[in-house]
Amino acid sequence: MSRIGKRPVPLPSGVEAKISGQTVEVKGPKGTRSFTATDDVTLAMQDGAVSVTPRGKSKRAREQWGLSRTVVNNLVTGVSTGFRKELEIQGVGYRAQMQGNVLRLNIGLSHDVNFEVPSDVTVTAPKQTEIVVEGIDEQRVGQVAANIRDWRRPEPYKGKGIRYKGESIFRKEGKKK
Template sequence: MSRVGKYPVPVPAGVQVALQGRTIVAKGRNGELKLDLTDDVDVEIAANAVAVRPRREDRRSRTMWGTTRSLINGMVQGVSTGFVKEMEINGTGYRAAVQGKDLVLNLGYSHEIRYPIPPGIKITCERPTAIKVEGADKRQVGQVAAEIRAFRRPEPYKGKGIKYANEQILRKEGKKK
């Protein structure tokens, strides 16, 4: 039995969850998200909860049971409160700014990097060395943050680069004389 899948997903006030054929739709103050269901699970929408059940007792149905429940929980949480990834930039002269619909990064290269902000994502820079990525879709927020981090990963000697706010960089000792 799935330890994750057996618990129903609570639906908070202000969020509507509907089942349209084999697609589940969640609407809230942060927008609307859709999830196409596999043929391995059944979804039941009760008063203020969404329950997921496997259709068969095979291995694939049991694995998709917990996965589907987690995806629905992420959708409900995303449309109600949203997801945030905070990032920090370390390095002399390294900075970020939002200009129009682009994130402009100066990361020590000979040119500035312009990253177009995808729809459904909000990027803010409170300081030139802090980036905040917000959105309703957990997967998309994580993907955008990973793409921004990939422009200049933190290096282990001085710690220069873009890192997540809660990330610990393993530092190495430099050359010895």
């Protein structure tokens, strides 16, 4: 039995869900998202919550049960509160700033990096050493944050680079004479 799949997904106030066949469409204050489940699970509305149940007892049906419930929960969370990833920049002279729809990174390369921000994600730089990525799709927010981080990953000797807020970097000791 899936412990995650057993719990129905509650809908907070201001969020509506419509189920038609295997597709659930969720509308909220931040936008609209939809998800089409596989034929291994059944979607239903019960008491203002979306419940997912497996069809049959096959291994695939049980796998899809928990997965589908989690995806529906992420849809509800995305349209109600949204998702957010925070990055911090460490290094002398390293900084970031927004110029229109372009994130300009000065991270120790011979040139500035101009990162085009996708239209479905919002990127802000409240300080020169902080970057905030927000959106309603958890996968897109995480992917954009990972793409920004890939320009200069934190290195283990001095810790310079772009890291997630709160991420700890394993530090190495340098050469000894």
